Amino acid sequence: MILMMLKTIGGFWDPLILVLAAIVVAIIAYIIRAAGRRNHKTGEQAKPFFSGVAEPSKEAMHVRASNLYWGFTEALKGYYTSMKKMHSGMLNDYIGWFVGIAALIFVVLFVMEVL
């Protein structure tokens, strides 16, 4: 049953169908989980094994924001260096970009007029 359908160029989008599907999936997941072993232990058995090395504290293991996506930013180092130059925090640079872009639009527009 299509209740609230949003027509798009390629077809339609009905969020209520998605919500319905999510509910069905959640029920199936719950049934599968409920069928699992009941004698599962949460103590020693659930601890991670680091080849006998003691587990560091949770606080020490928390991955900080600056460590996330390290590889991505390292791979794009050149791009980020130029971006940092662009975002210098200097008001002169900000105004320079604004006036420069306005001038560029002027030039392109009037060159196109001439051509």
Next chain:
Amino acid sequence: MNIMDHLPALVIAIPLLTAFLTPLIDRVSRKARNAVVFIALALTFILAILLVQDVFDNGIQIYVMGASSTTQTIPTQAAVPIRIVLEIDGLSAFMVLISVLISLLGLIYSFSDIKERGGRFYTLFLLMLVGMLGMELTGDLFNLFVFLEVTSIAAAALIAYEFRRGSTSEAALKYIIISSIGALFVLFSIGLLYGEYDLLNMAAIAQAMQSTHIDKIALVLLFSAFALKAGAAPMHMWLPDAYGEAPGAISMVLIPTTAASMYALFRVCFTIYNESLHAIIPAVIIIFGLLSIFIGVTMALVQDDIKRLISFAAVAEVGYILLAMGVGLYGFLNSEEYTVTALRGGMFHLFNDVLDIGLLFLVAGGVIYATGERSLNKLGGLAHSMKYTSVLFLVGLAAAAGLPPMNGFASKIIIYESVYKVSPILSIIAILASIMMLAVFIKIFQAVFTGPKLTECREVPKPMLASMIALAALIIFFGLFPDMVIEHLVDPAVNALMNYGAYIQAVMGVGT
């Protein structure tokens, strides 16, 4: 006196009068001040809804200041409109609703967030709203400039509100200087158009437009100034500074101010210049859109400050709107069949952007309020103490990243499909950036809310939670019933953009 006849004036007048009344009431009682500001804004919201309903039911509304009749646009002794004219079509009504709704929610949030110098804060807050509403309701270019200035001055003072942190004053200084230079461009272009046509009324200028070289110079000045104020890359650098340093509620209310600048940009392109607009302009808007998306999302990924990160995400969201509107404008000038869909996607995303990024700013403000910390590297495990805020952040995250079934997905899918018609590359870039946006917000969620409890804090006060919950509810509602929102709010705005003739006719064809 029928109140319905004066709705456009009242929507501006009530917050304006309350703004100047607030410091006086503040001297008597803080509670009374809060109550008066809330009642005034709630009343403005009701009047805005009535105005929107009136526009959607009866078409464009005209309100002439100082005339014997509020609909007499052209005085008896004149051939052109010379008085201050407020002109409200579907687009203006759409924008007014956004501005008042977000301001009302921001106000409720600020009752807990703002503890010092409240009298001044609410005066500036209401003046900023007045500026936005004036920009969106006026039918006159010079008044657009005046209200742009009112918005900028009030916003700059609010950005510097927490002035004990030196960085806020620096951000405000940058904002006011950048805004003033932009406003100077606008004023110069108004001077050029006035010198050429002896007109200030937008409908009258649109009717007289001859697309001369002077007009083109004025177009570039207006276009670049409003693109700057809208936060379009590569002129966006002021935006993370301003949004990042303002108090939480103000960061959210600054989004409709940039949206008001976008409104002015669209009004210039679609209504004033309409079919005589130079063909290069849609291409420039598309380029601005792509740059904003790419730079916004990649720069957000490397931010350490929670509010600066969300600010860069806001730049990317502006990019999606510009991309769709640029494609829509290209279609409008070339009578393409995807025009309406692109414009619909852009306008719907504008509303969604205000809600989604607004919610994320409120959550960030809540985190700073509760912990006193802005650095993502120093936060962690807040979900243990701030359960509601964590869930609300997840809602904002899913919506801003465009995950189904949230509102962001509904508008982005329309944008992807319409943009695909012009070039599949544009769609691919937009989709990839959306995936990166998800990665950006997962970074915040992982760093701030999950993991062991690193920071001792308590849940934010109820007024802050209430405004966040209201925003989240709107996001979910818009996500589940996008067709309803598009039919009743977005499509009238899109029709107003397309039907510039009706805008001109409403002023030039009424009253003699």
